[in-house]
Amino acid sequence: MEAREGRRGPLRPSFRLVVCCAAIALALAPGGAAAAIQATRPRMPAPLQALPGQLEPRDSLLAAIAARAIASERVVSLALGLVDSIGARLSGTPAGARAETWALAQLSDVGLDSVWAEPVPLRVWERGPADITVASASALAGRRIRVAAYGYSPPAHRLNVPLVDLGRGDPAALRRVRQSASGSILLCDVVVEELVQEAAAAGAVALLRVSMEPGTLIQGRMAPAARPPAPLPVLATTLEDGLWLRRQLAYGEVRLDVNVQTSLRDGEARNIIGEWRGRAAPDEVVLLGAHLDSWDLGAGALDNASGVLTALEAVRSVVESGRRPRRSIRVVLFAAEELGLVGSRAYVARHAPSLARIVAMFNFDMVGRPDGYGATGHAEGDTLLAGLTRHPSLESLALSPEVDHGGGAGSDHQPFVLAGVPALYVRTSLAPETLRWYHNAGDTLDKMDLDGVRRAAAAAAVAAWAIADAPGRVFRHLGEKETRELVRRLRW
Ligand SMILES: [Zn+2]
Numbered sequence: 001m002e003a004r005e006g007r008r009g010p011l012r013p014s015f016r017l018v019v020c021c022a023a024i025a026l027a028l029a030p031g032g033a034a035a036a037i038q039a040t041r042p043r044m045p046a047p048l049q050a051l052p053g054q055l056e057p058r059d060s061l062l063a064a065i066a067a068r069a070i071a072s073e074r075v076v077s078l079a080l081g082l083v084d085s086i087g088a089r090l091s092g093t094p095a096g097a098r099a100e101t102w103a104l105a106q107l108s109d110v111g112l113d114s115v116w117a118e119p120v121p122l123r124v125w126e127r128g129p130a131d132i133t134v135a136s137a138s139a140l141a142g143r144r145i146r147v148a149a150y151g152y153s154p155p156a157h158r159l160n161v162p163l164v165d166l167g168r169g170d171p172a173a174l175r176r177v178r179q180s181a182s183g184s185i186l187l188c189d190v191v192v193e194e195l196v197q198e199a200a201a202a203g204a205v206a207l208l209r210v211s212m213e214p215g216t217l218i219q220g221r222m223a224p225a226a227r228p229p230a231p232l233p234v235l236a237t238t239l240e241d242g243l244w245l246r247r248q249l250a251y252g253e254v255r256l257d258v259n260v261q262t263s264l265r266d267g268e269a270r271n272i273i274g275e276w277r278g279r280a281a282p283d284e285v286v287l288l289g290a291h292l293d294s295w296d297l298g299a300g301a302l303d304n305a306s307g308v309l310t311a312l313e314a315v316r317s318v319v320e321s322g323r324r325p326r327r328s329i330r331v332v333l334f335a336a337e338e339l340g341l342v343g344s345r346a347y348v349a350r351h352a353p354s355l356a357r358i359v360a361m362f363n364f365d366m367v368g369r370p371d372g373y374g375a376t377g378h379a380e381g382d383t384l385l386a387g388l389t390r391h392p393s394l395e396s397l398a399l400s401p402e403v404d405h406g407g408g409a410g411s412d413h414q415p416f417v418l419a420g421v422p423a424l425y426v427r428t429s430l431a432p433e434t435l436r437w438y439h440n441a442g443d444t445l446d447k448m449d450l451d452g453v454r455r456a457a458a459a460a461a462v463a464a465w466a467i468a469d470a471p472g473r474v475f476r477h478l479g480e481k482e483t484r485e486l487v488r489r490l491r492w
Pocket residue numbers: 291303304337365366
């Protein structure tokens with residue numbers, strides 16, 4: 001690095017090129033060091049050395065793959081289609097089905113060898129109209145409170161129900177007011193499963209969570225319950241309306257009329273899958289995953305059109321190269337992530353006998369601007385991944401060579417990790433003001449960083465190619481004991 005920084009003038013780009021090519025050739029090329037030596041070329045006139053056309057075939061292929069993703073104009077029409085035209089798409093709903101049809105068409109359009117759908121049985125939850133107003137006995141009668149039901153919440157229809165404030169909502173607070181909880185709506189800041197169970201057991205009418213985020217926003221969330229439906233209606237209101245209710249409670253009793261409609265039925269969604277067959281070991285797979293579904297309060301732009309577009313553009317840039325890596329690259333657009341990782345769990349269960357042939361899975365969920373790679377609990381790919389961050393194809397992304405080995409739970413990589421499959425990601429960052437729109441009505445196309453998506457797709461495509469084309473497996477699967485240890489270490 002210092003040596004490179006020390007070079008000046010026209011020599012600098014060419015020197016950088018040679019260093020990068022050598023490093024990447026060592027990491028990637030069949031034959032390792034031998035191929036790296038082969039990669040030494042006769043000196044070219046300085047100005048030509050920096051041209052992509054002067055790269056080794058493997059390097060120029062990666063450069064072309066990355067360039068295709070970085071320059072993609074298709075992300076705009078993809079975003080318009082999925083976010084603006086289809087928009088909110090809870091799995092199992094008509095909009096969810098439209099998104100699946102759209103995804104099948106997009107994968108077919110990419111030109112993959114095979115595109116198919118796998119059924120995902122699920123309990124389909126849909127929200128209907130929701131209304132809470134101050135009951136008629138009050139001087140404030142008719143005042144409307146903004147409200148949205150939690151996912152898998154049952155409906156609530158009751159008039160003239162007293163409101164009780166549990167404060168933060170610790171189950172201990174509920175135990176203190178157990179008498180008055182019966183027949184009441186319980187106001188709280190946090191909803192945990194124990195509170196849901198105790199509130200139901202105490203005979204409460206509903207839980208009403210106060211949102212943390214200012215700006216009249218309500219987040220889509222799942223009711224924390226072992227299985228749908230939740231044992232009592234779990235609702236959320238805005239921060240502003242929640243604080244207003246608390247101020248009224250300071251003066252005296254507040255009674256509310258509640259009319260929140262939801263429906264629950266057995267149904268089906270689909271994981272949408274497409275594959276680019278490997279040339280030498282097609283049964284071994286690098287999987288690019290992203291959830292297709294979204295919460296229904298926004299349009300599912302950041303969460304997770306950003307991930308879907310990243311996976312689509314990554315595989316498209318590989319396919320359009322016309323070349324095939326040794327192993328297959330498979331895109332899986334999962335159903336019902338928001339309903340509890342339903343689609344990825346179904347995929348792992350269905351493909352249990354062949355999971356050992358997934359050499360790595362990438363998960364893309366809420367993609368921002370890429371700044372490096374991550375491999376949850378796996379360091380054996382660090383040389384390759386760090387090498388890629390310095391590769392000329394990704395130079396403009398200025399990725400960090402530090403590979404992250406952590407990773408949270410709660411997205412579609414989780415069932416794979418639990419099954420011992422190496423889970424990777426392109427580390428990306430979203431601006432804090434963007435995170436504000438998580439799961440709420442503000443998650444619309446205008447919040448998307450489409451250039452971030454293009455760049456993440458480039459980083460994903462290059463890494464997917466490198467891992468799929470490596471002579472041997474770069475990552476190893478973990479056994480049950482190692483997986484338990486990893487999960488403990490990550491505090492999942
Ligand atoms: Zn998501």
